[in-house]
Amino acid sequence: MPTHVPVLRDRVLALLAPALDRPGAVAVDATLGLGGHASALLDAHPGLRLVGIDRDPEALRIAGERLAPFGERVSLHRAVYDALPAVLADAGIARVDGVLFDLGVSSLQLDEARRGFAYAQDAPLDMRMSSAGASAADVVNGYSVDELTRVLRDYGEERFARRIAQSIVRARAVEPITSSARLVSLVRDAIPAAARRTGGNPAKRTFQALRIEVNRELAALEAALPAAIDAVRVGGRVVVLSYHSLEDRIVKRFLQAERRGCICPPEAPVCVCGHQPRLRLLSPKGLTPSDAEISANPRARSARLRAAERIAA
Numbered sequence: 609m610p611t612h613v614p615v616l617r618d619r620v621l622a623l624l625a626p627a628l629d630r631p632g633a634v635a636v637d638a639t640l641g642l643g644g645h646a647s648a649l650l651d652a653h654p655g656l657r658l659v660g661i662d663r664d665p666e667a668l669r670i671a672g673e674r675l676a677p678f679g680e681r682v683s684l685h686r687a688v689y690d691a692l693p694a695v696l697a698d699a700g701i702a703r704v705d706g707v708l709f710d711l712g713v714s715s716l717q718l719d720e721a722r723r724g725f726a727y728a729q730d731a732p733l734d735m736r737m738s739s740a741g742a743s744a745a746d747v748v749n750g751y752s753v754d755e756l757t758r759v760l761r762d763y764g765e766e767r768f769a770r771r772i773a774q775s776i777v778r779a780r781a782v783e784p785i786t787s788s789a790r791l792v793s794l795v796r797d798a799i800p801a802a803a804r805r806t807g808g809n810p811a812k813r814t815f816q817a818l819r820i821e822v823n824r825e826l827a828a829l830e831a832a833l834p835a836a837i838d839a840v841r842v843g844g845r846v847v848v849l850s851y852h853s854l855e856d857r858i859v860k861r862f863l864q865a866e867r868r869g870c871i872c873p874p875e876a877p878v879c880v881c882g883h884q885p886r887l888r889l890l891s892p893k894g895l896t897p898s899d900a901e902i903s904a905n906p907r908a909r910s911a912r913l914r915a916a917e918r919i920a921a
Contacts, residue, residue, distance in 0.1 A: 613905040614644035623915045624706045627845040635706040638689035643671030660684045663738040690831035705844045707836040712851040730789035735819045744818045764817030772798045833862045847915040890915040
C-alpha cells in the first residue's frame with residue numbers, strides 16, 4: 609500500500625474533535641485520497657461514521673483497503689466533492705457533524721508518472737483525476753491561443769501566459785503535444801532566460817493551470833463550500849486544506865462572507881438582505897505547517913488550513 613502522510617493531521621483532528629465527540633457523529637471526508645485523514649478520524653472517535661468521497665477509482669480502492677478494519681462505520685462514494693448533497697441523500701443522511709476538504713492533487717496522483725501530473729517526470733499528458741472528460745493533451749492541442757492564455761493566466765497566475773500559449777500552438781501545428789516532457793521543454797523555451805533562473809521549475813505554473821482546467825477544481829470548490837455548510841448541523845465544523853492562492857482565496861472569501869451579518873452594498877440606507885452570520889471562524893488567519901512538519905513531509909510546505917463552526921441555521 610502506498611505510503612501517505614496526512615497534512616496537518618493533528619490540527620485537523622483537534623479542530624474537528626469538538627464536533628465529532630458525540631454519540632452517532634457523522635463526518636465527511638470529501639477528498640478521501642489514500643484515507644490518511646479518514647483513518648486518523650476513525651481511530652480518534654470510536655463511534656464515528658465516516659462518508660468518504662473521491663473521484664479517483666484507484667484512490668478509492670486503496671483507501672478502501674486501509675479503512676476496511678473499520679467495517680460498516682465507513683461508506684465510500686465515487687464522486688466529485690461538489691456532489692456532496694447527492695452523496696448524502698443517497699446515503700440517507702440529513703445532517704453531518706464535520707466536513708473535511710484536502711484540496712489539490714493527491715500523493716497517489718503525483719507519484720504515479722503515468723498520470724502525467726508531475727512536470728519532473730516524462731509521461732502521457734493526462735492530468736485527469738478520473739478517467740472522465742478531456743485530458744490535458746486535449747486542452748493543449750485543442751484550445752486556441754486566447755483560451756490557453758486565459759487558462760495559464762487565471763489558473764496558473766503565469767505572467768508569460770500568452771508567450772507560452774503561442775509557443776504551444778506553433779509546436780502542435782508540427783506535431784501534437786502528448787508528453788509532459790515535451791510540454792516542459794516548450795514552456796521553458798518560451799519563458800525569458802532571466803525569469804527561468806528564479807522560482808523553481810518554469811513549468812510548475814503551467815501544469816497547475818492545466819490540472820485545474822481539466823478537473824474543474826475551482827468551479828467544484830465554489831459549489832462544494834456552500835453545500836458543506838448547508839450539510840453540517842449547528843455546532844458542526846468544516847475544515848479546508850488548500851495548497852495555492854487561488855484555492856485559499858475562494859475559501860477565505862466564502863468563510864468571511866458567511867461570518868458576516870448584513871451583506872448589502874455600503875450605499876444601502878437600510879439592510880434589505882436579512883443575511884445572518886452562519887459561521888464562527890476557528891482559524892481567522894489560516895494555519896500553516898511547522899518547520900518540523902515540512903521537514904517530515906515536504907508536500908505540506910504550501911498548505912494553509914482554514915476552519916469554521918456553524919453557529920446558526
